[in-house]
Amino acid sequence: MIRSLLRAPVGPAEVVADVLRLVAVLSVIVGGIGWGLLSGLSFVSAFVVMLVPRMLRLRPAFDIAFGALILASTWSSVLNIYITTLWWDIPMHFATNGLSAALVYIVLVRSRVLGDPLTLPHPTLSAAVVTTAIGFTIGVFWELFEWFGHNFIDHEILVGYDDSLGDLLWGGLGSLLAGFGMTYFMAEPGERAGHRVAAGTAD
Numbered sequence: 001m002i003r004s005l006l007r008a009p010v011g012p013a014e015v016v017a018d019v020l021r022l023v024a025v026l027s028v029i030v031g032g033i034g035w036g037l038l039s040g041l042s043f044v045s046a047f048v049v050m051l052v053p054r055m056l057r058l059r060p061a062f063d064i065a066f067g068a069l070i071l072a073s074t075w076s077s078v079l080n081i082y083i084t085t086l087w088w089d090i091p092m093h094f095a096t097n098g099l100s101a102a103l104v105y106i107v108l109v110r111s112r113v114l115g116d117p118l119t120l121p122h123p124t125l126s127a128a129v130v131t132t133a134i135g136f137t138i139g140v141f142w143e144l145f146e147w148f149g150h151n152f153i154d155h156e157i158l159v160g161y162d163d164s165l166g167d168l169l170w171g172g173l174g175s176l177l178a179g180f181g182m183t184y185f186m187a188e189p190g191e192r193a194g195h196r197v198a199a200g201t202a203d
Helices: 002-006 011-035 037-055 060-078 086-110 123-152 161-180 182-186 191-202
Strands: none
Touching: 002 037, 011 037, 011 060, 037 060, 037 086, 060 086, 086 123, 086 161, 086 182, 123 161, 123 182, 161 182
């Protein structure tokens, strides 16, 4: 994984993904100076999470989409867009929760905590069910984090029964959609994909 992290980008799409990571690094400085230590730390967390797709050598399209969403989500929080534009919370939870669930699913499969869906009788359905469950779990932990943040860090963080249920619903739907795309996200081009499927069939 460290070797994947340090390798040079291959192709323009991977360059774009790395540029987004550079933007995250710059955001640490800008956010920390302009909006305080907590904002700077938020971008540190965003940058660390954005390294995972590169470490796993995921499809550049996934890497770019995930990085862009993480940056947009973090800046939206720093700039209080969630407070000034209430509807913005819906697409961000839908997309960010969905791709985050997909990423966690891939990590669990690569670490062999979960079985590779390509070796199962119904790979797409299996991946969708598990990814949706992961998405709801992420959503619950996020709501707990928001509750903690509202009570102990910043009272401006929005919490409430309707807000929490709405966040869980849209995040779950986004995870379901991402789950149906997992066989695409996880497929490896060329011989490696064919070898993996053949190996799973042989087992």
